Every structure is written in structure tokens, then in C-alpha cells.
Amino acid sequence: MNIPAALAWVLILAGVWALLVWAPHLVRVSKDPRSKDEKGAMTRYFTMEFMKASTSMILGIATLVIGVRGLAG
Known part of the structure; x- marks a missing residue:
């Protein structure tokens, strides 16, 4: 991958x-009382926050990998 080093660092x-x-x-979020109902089942609040966080973390890992590969050449 051929990107400038400054962009790779970003x-x-x-x-x-x-x-x-x-x-x-x-x-x-997992410790938040809104994450579970009276029966202990996960709520919509937890599901939405989990999806938002996991998607952002997956994209963050992909961005990190692209940056490292860009530095490596």
C-alpha cells in the first residue's frame, strides 16, 4: 500500500x-442498570450500545491495520 507516512500515522x-x-x-454500558430488565435479559438499550460500540471498534481495527500497512509500505 502506498500512502504518505503522515496519513498512515493519522x-x-x-x-x-x-x-x-x-x-x-x-x-x-454492560454495568449500566438500563442494560438488563427485571428478569436479567438484555434490553434494547444494551443491544443498540453494543452494536454502536462493536461496529466502531471493528472500523477502528480496520483503520489501524490500514495505517500500519501504509507505514510498512
Whole structure:
């Protein structure tokens, strides 16, 4: 992959940022009382937050990989 080093670093930082922000968010959401109903089943709140966080983390990993491959040449 042929991208400038500065752009590769931006992609790496964006990927790391996504993981640093969304992973703790997912942990907080799992402990939130709104995440489970009276019976202990997961709620829509948890499902939506899980989907949002997991999608962002997957895209963050992809961005990180693209940045690392861009630096590697």
C-alpha cells in the first residue's frame, strides 16, 4: 500500500483512539442498570450500545491495520 507516512500515522492514531474510547464505553454500558430488565435479559438499550460500540471498534481495527500497512509500505 502506498500512502504518505503522515496519513498512515493519522490512520493509526484514529484506530487507536477508536479502541481506547469505545472499549471502556462498552464495559460501562454492560454495568449500566438500563442494560438488563427485571428478569436479567438484555434490553434494547444494551443491544443498540453494543452494536454502536462493536461496529466502531471493528472500523477502528480496520483503520489501524490500514495505517500500519501504509507505514510498512
